[in-house]
Amino acid sequence: MTYAVAGLKTGDKIGKATVVIDIIKKGNPEIRPCTSMKPQYVTIHNTGNRGKGANAKAHNNLIHSLAGKPVRETSHVSWHVAIDEEYIYIHIPFNETAWHCGDGAKGSGNSKSIGLEICMHSDQKSYDQAEENAIALTVHLMRYYNLSAKNVRPHQDWSSKYCPELILRRDGTFAKYRARANAAHQIGVSGKKNSVEKGDANIMQFSSSATKSAVRDELVQFVGKGLIDKSWVDKFDRGEMTNGDYDGLKVIVNQRLATAK
Ligand SMILES: [Zn+2]
Known part of the structure; x- marks a missing residue:
């Protein structure tokens, strides 16, 4: 049986990206706490990683590596999805929490939101396309979990970290990203079937x-x-x-x- 997350399976297309479901193993609660979650928000991040080759696959490898380490070698850092211009890697099921918002175990960011990390590596082919793919996934999640645009949040809302830094620096605020997602969502709702x-x-x-x-x-x-x-x-x-x-x-x-x- 093919494993699906939010109705998505490996090989599906979201925006121009191919979805890859590659769930990390259980065992390290600082990476995969296995705490159940009903998603009420989507939180947008930029990875902050400008390193060469720090694409979605590299972040998938990183989180798999972290998940295999003992707690003494890790800290509370994880996320659900890594997105670049070609791929969307899903590492943690969306009905479980992750540590991506810096607002603790009880914070709404960590305990109620799906964390999307948009890659920003120095040798990226197209950051803009990566962001378009993130918007397309945001719209899919708004539809799938029946979320309104106000529940699409920047990391900054939860712990005042300057993230997603590329979006905030370009647009000044997070409002434009939210408006773009909402506009695409509205058109989708008014007649087009799911684009997956x-x-x-x-x-x-x-x-x-x-x-x-x-x-x-x-x-x-x-x-x-x-x-x-x-x-x-x-x-x-x-x-x-x-x-x-x-x-x-x-x-x-x-x-x-x-x-x-
Ligand atoms: Zn962030």
């Missing part, structure tokens, strides 16, 4: 012609408002548009609408 698809089957698919024409109408409207290029409608008509393209377009459209205000 298997591997290469990431081309948009529709179970009814009504939903297909609704999405096409939306794209035509975006073109009409000058928000996206007409070539996207052509691509849609050729049956070449992927879920990642569509999610990306929504983010672009919402950014343009936001800056136009």
Whole structure:
């Protein structure tokens, strides 16, 4: 049986990233406390790790290594997910707590939130794509756990650590990330089915012609408002548009609408 977390399985696509479920072993409570959790928040982090090669796979290796060590060699540091431009590694089930917020065992960050770490290594191909993948996963989790945008939080909210540092430094506050996630979430709620698809089957698919024409109408409207290029409608008509393209377009459209205000 394939292990699923929040309806996701290894090989699924979120944004442009491939999901890998690789759960760490139990035994070290400073890494995997095995305390049950009903997720009420999503907490966004940047790893703070600029080292070469410090991508999602490297963080997966790191947390597996930590989980295998005795408590005297570790401290309370863990997280649920590591995200880069290509991969989303899930290391701890989302119905268990982790130590990622610095607010103690009883703090809402550690005890009620899913911790997403966005990679920021110096030799990264595209930080922006890593962040888009994080937004796509945030939207998936908002849908899956029925969370509102106000429950998407920066690490900074829980313990005033300056994290996610790249997002805070670029945007000044966390509000834009939350708004981008919320905008994508709203469009998704209003008609599009869940964008998780298997591997290469990431081309948009529709179970009814009504939903297909609704999405096409939306794209035509975006073109009409000058928000996206007409070539996207052509691509849609050729049956070449992927879920990642569509999610990306929504983010672009919402950014343009936001800056136009
Ligand atoms: Zn953090």
